[in-house]
Amino acid sequence: MLTRFAPSPTGRLHLGHAYAALVARELADRNHGACLLRFEDIDHTRVRPEFYALIEEDLQWLGLTWEGAALRQSDRLENYTRALDRLRDREMIYPCFCNRRTIEDEIARMTNAPHGPEGPLYPGTCRGLSDDERAARIAQGQPHAWRLDSTRAAQSCGELTFHDLRCGTRPVMPGELGDVVLARRDIATSYHLAVVVDDAEQGITLVTRGEDLLPSTHVHRLLQILLEYPEPQYLHHELIRDETGKRLATRDHALTLATLRESGMSAEAVLDRLPSVPCHGKLTGGT
Ligand code: GLU
Numbered sequence: 526m527l528t529r530f531a532p533s534p535t536g537r538l539h540l541g542h543a544y545a546a547l548v549a550r551e552l553a554d555r556n557h558g559a560c561l562l563r564f565e566d567i568d569h570t571r572v573r574p575e576f577y578a579l580i581e582e583d584l585q586w587l588g589l590t591w592e593g594a595a596l597r598q599s600d601r602l603e604n605y606t607r608a609l610d611r612l613r614d615r616e617m618i619y620p621c622f623c624n625r626r627t628i629e630d631e632i633a634r635m636t637n638a639p640h641g642p643e644g645p646l647y648p649g650t651c652r653g654l655s656d657d658e659r660a661a662r663i664a665q666g667q668p669h670a671w672r673l674d675s676t677r678a679a680q681s682c683g684e685l686t687f688h689d690l691r692c693g694t695r696p697v698m699p700g701e702l703g704d705v706v707l708a709r710r711d712i713a714t715s716y717h718l719a720v721v722v723d724d725a726e727q728g729i730t731l732v733t734r735g736e737d738l739l740p741s742t743h744v745h746r747l748l749q750i751l752l753e754y755p756e757p758q759y760l761h762h763e764l765i766r767d768e769t770g771k772r773l774a775t776r777d778h779a780l781t782l783a784t785l786r787e788s789g790m791s792a793e794a795v796l797d798r799l800p801s802v803p804c805h806g807k808l809t810g811g812t
Contacts, residue, residue, distance in 0.1 A: 527553075528549045528560050529732075530549045531562075533571070537775075538580055540799065541764060543589075547796065556808050561727060562595040567715075569599070602713055604723075605719050609671060609707060613671070617673060619652055619654070620671055621672045621706070622667050622668070631648045647705075671706070671708040675747070685697035687746045690759065692761065697743050699743060717745065720745065724757055731757060762802075
């Protein structure tokens, strides 16, 4: 059994990260498995180099260990490009020349623009461009992202499910996030593509992460089928909130582990403040 904790080095860890790391570590321990550390650092506009070491220090202070050297997604761009190429060969992605403004304008113009649980979805403007037009625009050097053709992917994959240890078996609904970006115009990958490739190539059998990422799992299952990757189990854990009920964000400094430590709180007291780690369902796969 293999799981992972995957923070972004864009700030100090807060209580929400501590809980995510605790869930991963504890489930690995309970199942005689291992837990890896992976830095999600593809967004060079937000990553700051000092946070790699500070995150490792915060985890060590909490006593949450990981196996092996931490992996950095920024070292693995070629792996993501290879996966993107496979999806392109299968005609499951298309270039998108839109920018945020043109997308917003298009949504405003449409009478029934597609919506997911998190708001409007990409309206599909570039999905229907002809091959000639795509080739011409790329040859002209027009900046473009690559999007998943979620309708086509769903047709090719048929009915799918994913299994979550808290929520049970759920049907995959490709419309949850629609035609997501798999390679940004400025970075040759995206969260969705990188996480699916890494989980598969690292042999992760249990993906633990916050329940805010539940909608993403629908896309990830499609990508796993298209790329012929094995299916991991999932545990989407509850989110840690502040006293007003708002979930913690990297920009909130009050509840970072560094601030709590400086205020004299012990690592044990921090861990005690976190909800207990859920233990539902049966783990399968791996050793
Ligand atoms: N970097 C993500 C987060 O901090 C985790 C993504 C994942 O585990 O798939 O919420």
